[in-house]
Amino acid sequence: MRSRADADPATPRVALVACGALAQPAASVVARRGWPVDVHPLPPLLHNQPHLIAGEVRRLATELAASYDVVAVGYADCGTYGALDVVCDELGLRRLPGLHCYDLFEGEDAIATRLDEEPGTYLLTDFLVRSFERTVVRELGLDRYPELRDDYFKHYTRVVWLAQEPDAELRTLAQRAADRIGLPLTVVPTGTGRLEQALADLVPI
Template sequence: MDTITSEVCSGNRTLQLASEKKVRIIACGAIAREILAICKANQLDHIDLQCLPAIWHAYPEKITPGVENAIAEARAEGIERIFIGYADCGTGGQLDALCAREGVQRIEGPHCYSFFSGNETFAKNDDDVTSFFLTDFLARQFEAFVIEPLGLDRHPQLKPMYFGNYRKLVYLSQLEDEQLQRKAKEAADYLGLEYEYRLTGYGDLTSALTGL
């Protein structure tokens, strides 16, 4: 986990931002850096950020129970305004069902690749069904969040089984960073995929947060 994310989102640590009318954002640790950047740029001092483990990106069955516990904790603290910093993220509608029961909203979209691209834009890219995506976070943490969870460090012969149906790796970049571009290109080469770079910025995440 990168330094900023580990410092901000270790376990259930909450970053307290000074405010009298707080909005608790319960978010994936993989987008902590981006949420903090948007808050700083837009002076969103009312936002109180709690991150859940970024590694749940690889284990989506853990997301909904984790978010449910975090909502209960927030309400026990007397926080009424809660926003969920996840898209569906592989929960198969379970997160939406939880949000409906709890009366809270989440970021729109099926996953972070979509809302970083802009959900409307992402939906129009028909060829993306054969694309494997990286964000800035995943470019930084490719080994820890892709190679190791899939066991490719121990069994590299499994790469065709996991990635044989993909044609290209698409790096959706939030910040223009040459080092991260090199890492993403190395990831594409490792997987034997074509490489495509798209500078998306923060996409729909900005409007979701400033709308709070």
């Protein structure tokens, strides 16, 4: 996902190693702002195996360092329990703030409060809404074994869609996802302002 704008040769060349679930909104921000940044996504399904994220970031960041002046990490911690920070420290990289990508849309304090108030909250982003059948239903085997729904989701009480760019199509898909796992849907418009500010703080522009 190449998003680098035409830039002065003296401008640092920046590579953003991005979470696959954040890559598209990050690339949209980069393109709109005209930043000299190339977005290099890793597979979004790494979120189903977060123990692999740090190693994949290390691999891609090391590869990109040969071609770029700056490499930045477009991930929150994302379930690595500090392993990603270890990689960033070793390689001298900076990453996006937060425990999860959800923090980059609604804010860390708001997400923490939401989960404290109702721990059984299942969060969706626009990416997850679009890819729910692939990244959740098929990956968890619910298309083949629908009875597993109760094993996976019996402790959840609601679905909250953090809607960056809500439209009628996404609203339909979000409702379909909530219905698929038998939970009520709440829509919280967030936009991408927090992500944009976090990216502006992260990359040298």
